[in-house]
Amino acid sequence: MSSTDASDLQLPRTRPATAVDYVQLMKPRIMMLVVFTALAGLVAAQSVTGVSINPVMAGIATLAVALGSGAAGAINMWYDADIDSVMKRTSTRPIPSGAVPRDEALAMGLIMSGVSVLLMWLASNALAAGLLALSIAYYGWFYTMLLKRRTPQNIVVGGAAGAFPPVIGWAAVTGSTTLDAWLLFAIIFFWTPPHFWALSLLAHKEYEKAGVPMLPVTHGAAATRNQILAYTIFLAPLGALPVFTGLGGVVYAVVSVILGVAFLYLAARVWRSDAGDAGAAPASLKKAKGLFGFSILYLFLLFAALIAEHGFGAYIAVPGLA
Ligand code: HEM
Ligand SMILES: CC(C)=CCC/C(C)=C/CC/C(C)=C/COP(=O)(O)OP(=O)(O)O
Numbered sequence: 001m002s003s004t005d006a007s008d009l010q011l012p013r014t015r016p017a018t019a020v021d022y023v024q025l026m027k028p029r030i031m032m033l034v035v036f037t038a039l040a041g042l043v044a045a046q047s048v049t050g051v052s053i054n055p056v057m058a059g060i061a062t063l064a065v066a067l068g069s070g071a072a073g074a075i076n077m078w079y080d081a082d083i084d085s086v087m088k089r090t091s092t093r094p095i096p097s098g099a100v101p102r103d104e105a106l107a108m109g110l111i112m113s114g115v116s117v118l119l120m121w122l123a124s125n126a127l128a129a130g131l132l133a134l135s136i137a138y139y140g141w142f143y144t145m146l147l148k149r150r151t152p153q154n155i156v157v158g159g160a161a162g163a164f165p166p167v168i169g170w171a172a173v174t175g176s177t178t179l180d181a182w183l184l185f186a187i188i189f190f191w192t193p194p195h196f197w198a199l200s201l202l203a204h205k206e207y208e209k210a211g212v213p214m215l216p217v218t219h220g221a222a223a224t225r226n227q228i229l230a231y232t233i234f235l236a237p238l239g240a241l242p243v244f245t246g247l248g249g250v251v252y253a254v255v256s257v258i259l260g261v262a263f264l265y266l267a268a269r270v271w272r273s274d275a276g277d278a279g280a281a282p283a284s285l286k287k288a289k290g291l292f293g294f295s296i297l298y299l300f301l302l303f304a305a306l307i308a309e310h311g312f313g314a315y316i317a318v319p320g321l322a
Contacts (some may be wrong), residue, residue: 009082014098021094025077025105026070033299034165038065040303041169041184044247047310048180053124053173060123061172065165067116068132072161074109075140078102080148087206109140124172131171135164149211152218159192160185166303180247184306187239188299193231194267195295197224201276201288221276228291232267236260239302248309255305259298266291 121129143158204216242248273284
């Protein structure tokens, strides 16, 4: 099977599926961060614009983002079953391990996509629902089916899928988007390359085996380390930019500057190392792993600072009682 055609791979069921398998199909840990960034957009929009939505509706809109993210994950696993069977990291996923048949994962992904978009529409408005549909299609179709197997820029262009959630949260409140919402989009967009390429330095042999043209496979580890540093140099000040638009206050300013400096330090350590090269020192691989782990903490803390600053008070505000 060519790595650009996965559509007719058959993987028969070889063991009964458990609830855990269906949860895993939704990429739950990634879903949590996706939901968190959407929640930050929702909370910040209420605080900045003074518009508040019914807390039950806010809860349903947040649930819709979770369902949409899970749906996109299931569609990704349906299409990528051939790649996932080849790579050690992904070989125990529900489809390659023979627990869930591919067509079942696809059906689940499609049904959940429809339900999530409909829920979002009912709970908020057409713009938020449209943006949610766009991000599901962006990850499930554009990134997974068109970009991933074709170009080493796959995750740069495809990264936009994961950058939509704060904009969706913002739109769910106001029915529109502003520069601040797109600034949050830009932060996640420029965060994605260092996030993923740090991991790809450790996993490049696996991607090579699976025929996926990730940057270290096509351009080598040194070029990947350069790109990681370049994106981080751009991301660090970008992460602090909300302070200058009024979206971020003192808490956000302190957090974003500390996080930006730490990210730069860790990216520079990887840049100076031989991580990803043939016979790389174990210490270098540890540095790349450390950068990958920190990238997740970075995004979590940055958006936690936004939520802290704009306050859960706005999120739970009951119209008429505020
Ligand atoms: C094109 C974009 C992205 C790519 C290619 C990518 C790739 C990956 C990969 C390969 C892993 C390792 C998973 C594992 O070890 O099994 C991972 C982990 C993770 N990613 Fe990303 N990611 C992307 C975007 C995002 C976004 C937008 C978020 C959330 C906002 C995110 C959140 C996470 C989290 C929380 C983990 C750790 C949980 C886990 O290990 O499953 N990622 N990512
Ligand atoms: C609201 C909404 C629909 C959000 C969806 C966006 C979303 C879940 C983006 C995450 C992108 C992601 C985890 C890519 C993983 O790459 P991969 O699939 O190549 O990684 P893998 O090798 O682990 O499968």
